[in-house]
Amino acid sequence: MFKFDDKIAVAVSGGKDSISLLHILAKIERKHPKARLTAITVDEGIKGYRDEALRITAENCKKLDIEHVTISFKELFGYTFDQMIRRLKRKSHEEETPCAYCGVLRRKALNMAARRIKADKLATAHTLDDETQTILLNIFHGDVMRIAKEKPVTDEVHPKLVQRTKPLCEIPERETSLYAYIKGIKFQSKPCPYASEALRNDARAMLNRMEERHSGIKFTIFRSIEKIRPALEEMARKEGLGECSECGEPTTDKICRTCQMRKQID
Numbered sequence: 001m002f003k004f005d006d007k008i009a010v011a012v013s014g015g016k017d018s019i020s021l022l023h024i025l026a027k028i029e030r031k032h033p034k035a036r037l038t039a040i041t042v043d044e045g046i047k048g049y050r051d052e053a054l055r056i057t058a059e060n061c062k063k064l065d066i067e068h069v070t071i072s073f074k075e076l077f078g079y080t081f082d083q084m085i086r087r088l089k090r091k092s093h094e095e096e097t098p099c100a101y102c103g104v105l106r107r108k109a110l111n112m113a114a115r116r117i118k119a120d121k122l123a124t125a126h127t128l129d130d131e132t133q134t135i136l137l138n139i140f141h142g143d144v145m146r147i148a149k150e151k152p153v154t155d156e157v158h159p160k161l162v163q164r165t166k167p168l169c170e171i172p173e174r175e176t177s178l179y180a181y182i183k184g185i186k187f188q189s190k191p192c193p194y195a196s197e198a199l200r201n202d203a204r205a206m207l208n209r210m211e212e213r214h215s216g217i218k219f220t221i222f223r224s225i226e227k228i229r230p231a232l233e234e235m236a237r238k239e240g241l242g243e244c245s246e247c248g249e250p251t252t253d254k255i256c257r258t259c260q261m262r263k264q265i266d
């Protein structure tokens with residue numbers, strides 16, 4: 001996933017998975033003098049939630065002697081996430097859950113922050129649980145082509161897209177939790193006040209139930225998808241990747257999803 005001289009940006013939300021990833025990458029990076037590590041936190045502007053996470057992340061970075069940069073929705077999109085949700089509610093324009101909006105905007109913010117610091121790779125802390133849930137969600141939504149794009153290491157498809165890696169994609173969430181607890185690492189445990197992904201919660205519960213009865217099933221799902229992914233990618237390749245006519249960011253549509261969402265908010 002990484003080269004010995006990579007400049008790695010790691011997305012740190014302050015939760016147990018990303019804080020554990022930060023500690024693990026910091027440990028590995030120390031053995032590679034030419035590699036560089038920077039933590040990126042997206043400040044969505046969620047009162048009473050993100051402020052605590054930012055503080056915890058900053059503390060961890062200081063302890064590990066890692067550079068920490070933040071990028072905010074307010075700076076990038078003109079509104080905090082709290083303001084966006086208020087506006088969407090007022091316009092009764094909630095076509096999707098807050099998590100869906102936030103996910104798209106965060107993804108864009110992370111890419112822009114990683115590009116700003118000229119990172120070669122952007123590492124995110126998606127675990128085996130996140131990956132298998134997303135696989136099921138994409139199937140439940142009928143959005144199967146997205147499975148091709150959500151791979152553990154993305155291709156270098158566009159000069160404006162920083163290559164993304166998911167070092168924890170084969171690590172069950174219980175193990176990242178265990179790591180954080182055993183190491184005595186401080187992380188944020190408070191859930192996001194907007195967390196409302198009903199379908200993801202059902203997928204999570206289902207997978208956990210299955211895993212309990214049939215040990216290893218999450219790995220089997222993940223590896224099954226890895227096997228068929230090349231065929232899906234071949235189909236996805238035909239879609240092509242262009243630049244958004246509004247903001248110039250890479251997209252498969254004429255107008256990127258961020259700009260489509262901003263139109264609903266503005």
Ligand SMILES: [Zn+2]
Pocket residue numbers: 244245246247248249255256257258259
């Ligand atoms: Zn755009």
